Amino acid sequence: MALLEIIELQAQVEEKQILNGINLSIQPGEVHAIMGPNGSGKSTLSNVLAGNESYEQTGGNVLFDGADLSELDAHERARAGLFLAFQYPVEIAGISNMYFLKAAVNAIREHRGEKQLDAMEFLDVIEDKKKLVKIREDLLERAVNSGFSGGEKKRNEIFQMAMLEPKMAILDETDSGLDIDALRIVADGVNALRSPERGFLVITHYQRLLEYIVPDFVHVLVNGRIVKSGGKELALELEEHGYEAFEGAAV
Amino acid sequence: MKIEDEKSFDELTDKEYKYGFVTDIESESLPPGLNEDIVREISRRKEEPEWLTEWRLKAFRAWQKMETPEWAKVEFPPIDYQALSYYSAPKQKIDAPKSLDEIDPELLETYEKLGIPLREQEMLAGVVAVDAVFDSVSVATTFKGKLEEMGIIFCSFSEAVKDHPELVKQYLGTVIPTKDNYFAALNSAVFSDGSFCFVPKGVRCPMELSTYFRINAANTGQFERTLVIAEEGAYVSYLEGCTAPQRDENQLHAAVVELVALEDAQIKYSTVQNWYPGDKNGKGGIYNFVTKRGHCRGDRSKISWTQVETGSAITWKYPSCVLKGDDSVGEFYSVAVTNNMQQADTGTKMIHVGKNTSSTIISKGISAGRAHNSYRGLVRIGPTAENARNFSQCDSMLIGDRCGAHTFPYIDVSNPSAQVEHEATTTKIGEDQIFYCNQRGLDTEEAVSLIVNGFCKEVFRELPMEFAVEAQKLLGISLEGSVG
């Protein structure tokens, strides 16, 4: 059974149709990349999958681990193991990163029927995971994403992913705004989390990220539809010829 | 910033108010003074119906019991209301001009000097219909016929009283009651003319309607009254411009503007106010004490105020919106420039009553010389205003260290679903910005004008095209001599 099965998905934002029938099937252990020009619907797709209520699913189906996603609220999707690394992570002043993570980890553990972590156990897990993305100690004490640089925010997203151990992770333009060193750290973190059980959907505008997170499949998204799918070589092809060649195809 | 060159500095500060000429025209004025007889006399001369005379008298009696408001951050000596003349009309051979040919050529020339050639306007298949108010009396309204075909009434207030008394009676004073405030009460008692506009149900007014106000006579106050009504689904864009001759004494301008928007109607009201500001030492200039308010009565109605205030010795005005209809929208875009000894205390009130109402306030205050510029505004979200939204942005810019810029917002919220955001900043023009412009070949004066225009861009883009160009020029003129 596919981990994530997207069938003829249509969605709109503020009454504007953005996704026009997307089909995609992701098996456990696979890394899929979606590439597309600005305005092609990349962020809409990630928001719809994560259950953002500002985005309305107007047609089609999404099955996650066999369950109909549209039946689940955002937090239920998260607890079921769907993780979204945001393109623009929200800043939350007044709540420390640590406190926030503990609440999230325990909410998800409770859902899985696992016991709540106490403060010491939680710190042990943190110690373990923080090496993955080389996150600085002081960022954990600071308020969630507040005053973080672009790179720190993205690293914090991957750190959260490591902490929450999702079945399926969607990375929404995680490479945007990263310099080459930060990009490598983030990619290393993601690669460390690759496993036969876990699926990834990497959404990006540029091929660059895919040099570090090598995908099994690449899909081209134009005007809310996947117009071409292929192996990792498709990304290189796009790099060379641009999206222009596909834009006619989507109409 | 330093004074680069004494001579050019002096030249700049001495640059004169472009509209400061006096038109040599015979006028009929009432003797100075204010009492019930004067109020009756104004009403009689205008051949008004009994109810309107009574309405004026009621306002006058209320005014007598009121006191000059003192809460604004402006200072001026007490006004001797008995020393003013409350009626001044250009003398005419016939009662009212039937066409532009009957208008005194001196008057037509005045408007041409002001850049409002009435005759040309009439002949050209233009886009602007103009009502010109000279001292207290409306002298010409162009494009009347064309508008009438669409059912739009656009005429002087006096004509409206004669020809459409039922409309005037239905709406007059329903937005701004006679006792609303000191200056509105005074206006209600002695208003002499103004503009009237009525756009019937479903009609979109195809051209900008424009009123041009001009104070000419000495020792007179100008008290005009504007009433704009947009019925269900109607749309109108209304422009207002003002100038006055350069005189040593202060002159009072106390106008009232009432707007009514019914269901789905939209009124856009733009003002470029360039009354004589007084000289650089603060001598003379207009006291501009104006009450403007719009009622969004119907659901989904919208009223939008845009103002560019560069003139007047003192400006005291708060164009406001009462958002009564559900989903109604109020907007206020303002640029207020004060230089030399000018004082401005201006802003808006957004009163949210209906559900899902929203309002936007963008205010840009620029202060130079020894001027004072205050933003004063109220945002009130009433208990019935479910899901109301307001966003306010008030930015001030100071040019020089002898001026002041102040922000006094009042925010009252009584509904938990409201979202209100107010931001204010104060900045100066950076020397690096000036240097950058200098390096690209602009002189400091041009650089300031450019930067200030950029600062005001959000407001200018709300103005109709012709007005936006004029506003930008005015801004440059009023800031001349401010860089030292």
Next chain:
Amino acid sequence: MDINTRREEAAAAFAAKGLPTVKEEAWRFTNVSRLNEETFDAVWQAAEVSFDPLSDLVVVFENGKWSVEASSLDGLPEGVRVRSIMDSADARLGTLADSDSGFVLSNTAQFSDGILIEVDAGVVLEEPIHVVHLADAEGGSFAYRHLIAAAAGANVTVIEEYIGSAGVRYLTNVVTEAFVADGAKVDHYKIQRESAAAYHFQTLESELGGDALFSNHAVTVGGRLGRNDIRGRLLGEESEAICNGLYLLGEDQLFDTHLFMDHAVPKCQSHELYKGILSDQARAVFCGRILVQQDAQETDAIQSNGNLLLSRAAKVNTMPQLEIYADDVKCTHGATIGELDEQALFYLQTRGMDPQQAHGMLTFAFANEVLDEVACSVVKLRIEAMVQAWLAGVNE
């Protein structure tokens, strides 16, 4: 002028003027006329109210008087003097709080006790001084007068805490004056948890020399009707004033904060962050005025006031004000009233929290932001616990 003459004059002025009325702009939204109809008397008696000391240095006032038994000043280092204001004739008294407000006049005329804290030049007192005010006398009137003087380079932390016995009606009227000399640092905290039937008014005046720091954090949960008038004057260059506050109000509480920051000289900073959460029929008034005088070039002033309304009957009036006479300044103010950020709610939900949890966490975060600059960890913990307890009470 000696203090007795000053007190007599204030009594006469108060008799003539009385308490402020809603006709005064600064009191427009805060009607205190009911105080004229109720009677309050000075009753000096021991109080049976428990409290947790936040420091080894504790001064306890019970129903208007310093309690020697309950207080403890052991280990007060050399160069720091703490005593009753009644035992000294400090010439500085009343030189800052010289306004003609009815509450200040009445306090000057009637104060029955107070604390005088003096820290000599260069002396750094690590341990905070916890000044506790306990009240349980029905109909009591308590007027306290405090004075904090930090000489050049001195450093001191003062916590004023007001605790009332549940349901008891009384009036607390405090005036605190803080003198912060060149290079000195005073961290001042105020925790107000008076009884729900009490009235509480405080005027806090501070004056800063050059390169000085004064911080004030005011947390209010108690009192039926109350107000803080907090005024700072920056008189020396490169000084910094921080005034943060939090008000958590329910039932028919009305609490008013009036801040006034006066920048008289160049290169000073002031930061003000105020947050409020209102439930039931509570009302909050906030007026923050920043004055930048003509000479105060290179001023950096930021002020913000955020409010969260949890009920239909709650109401807030906020007035952030800037009055600026210098051109080379960076001044901003902002005010918000509204619901929690939907984006943030979504973000929390994508991390597995249900809507109620997400809501609770963001509400706590909203209040907690004010505590970011609380340097004193015991105070921080105390306030955090108060916020949690208050929020738990609202959710019941």
